[in-house]
Amino acid sequence: MIILLGAPGSGKGTQSRLLAQRDGFKVFALGEILRSEIANSTHYGKTIEASIKKGEFAPLEIVISLLKQHVMHKDFVLDGFPRNMSQVFEFEKFIHENSSIDFDKSVKVIDFIVPCEILCDRLKNRRLCKVCDGALLCEAKECNFCGHYSEDAYMRDDDCNCESVARRLEIFHQEKDLLIEHYSKKGIYHAVDATQQVEEVYAEVKSIIA
Ligand code: ADP
Ligand code: MG
Numbered sequence: 001m002i003i004l005l006g007a008p009g010s011g012k013g014t015q016s017r018l019l020a021q022r023d024g025f026k027v028f029a030l031g032e033i034l035r036s037e038i039a040n041s042t043h044y045g046k047t048i049e050a051s052i053k054k055g056e057f058a059p060l061e062i063v064i065s066l067l068k069q070h071v072m073h074k075d076f077v078l079d080g081f082p083r084n085m086s087q088v089f090e091f092e093k094f095i096h097e098n099s100s101i102d103f104d105k106s107v108k109v110i111d112f113i114v115p116c117e118i119l120c121d122r123l124k125n126r127r128l129c130k131v132c133d134g135a136l137l138c139e140a141k142e143c144n145f146c147g148h149y150s151e152d153a154y155m156r157d158d159d160c161n162c163e164s165v166a167r168r169l170e171i172f173h174q175e176k177d178l179l180i181e182h183y184s185k186k187g188i189y190h191a192v193d194a195t196q197q198v199e200e201v202y203a204e205v206k207s208i209i210a
Contacts, residue, residue: 001101002209003078005179007172008165009122011194011201013135015077017113017145026073030081030087032133033066034058035156036104052158054165059085065091072099074106084175088182108209109183111176112194112201116169123165127153137198144198 002019004012011031019025035048038049048058057063063081071094082088095101114122127136130152134145142149158164183189193205 001072001073001078001107001162002081002205003077003082003107003109003183004112005109005176005183006194007114007116007119007176008168009119009126010112010114012079012112012196014137015133015201015205016077018198019077019205021145023206025075025077027079028070028072028081029066029076029079030063030066034067037066037091053161055158055161055164057087057169057206060086060090063087064094067091067094072101082179083172085178085182090181104186104188107188109189110205110208111180111189111191113191114194119125119169120165124157126159127155129153 006012011134016025016027016029020027025144034048034052037043038052044058044062048062052056054173067090068210082091092103095103101107125138127150128134129136129143129146129150130147131148132143132146134143136143136150136153140150145154158168180189190208192201192208194201196204
């Protein structure tokens, strides 16, 4: 199991899609699940929308309840979860109670390191494919995941809003040191320079999980 721990805009979605397409990983992308709860106006949709608009995390009970709808296997990539220590504790409890995964032996945590200025640029310029929701690379004429033309790509609501972008980056930076410390103690923390080209980042990820 791989936990991708990186700031918004660091490339988690891009790399988890590559791991799914090329290596058969299943992806638990919490942000995408939350956004689809909003789009489908589910029971949780309104509450989630209120938090996400402000750039804050969705309530822990909702996150855990969504997590429980998924069976976690070893071949999972977790994109954007867990993000703070309460989510970390709930998640590890969940794995312990619901799977045979030996957390410290079979989980690798990969942190994508990107300086703040580059993150802001990437989020402001992020466009998503209308067909597969994959993030398009700047200037790309077509989606690098499904090949659809990029002309009708769209922007995420929370990327359009500068305050929300700033708040997401701020919250990420508040929480990340505790997560790094937690995973480093377990000996499962790996940092990758994610300012590199997509393929170079992918190659590093592969060498970590090899
Ligand atoms: P996250 O899921 O971590 O928020 P994304 O995968 O959506 O990040 O990537 C954010 C933006 O940065 C997207 O527009 C994506 O195309 C772009 N991007 C991702 N990885 C790289 C990279 N290695 N170099 C340049 N741009 C990248
Ligand atoms: Mg993402």
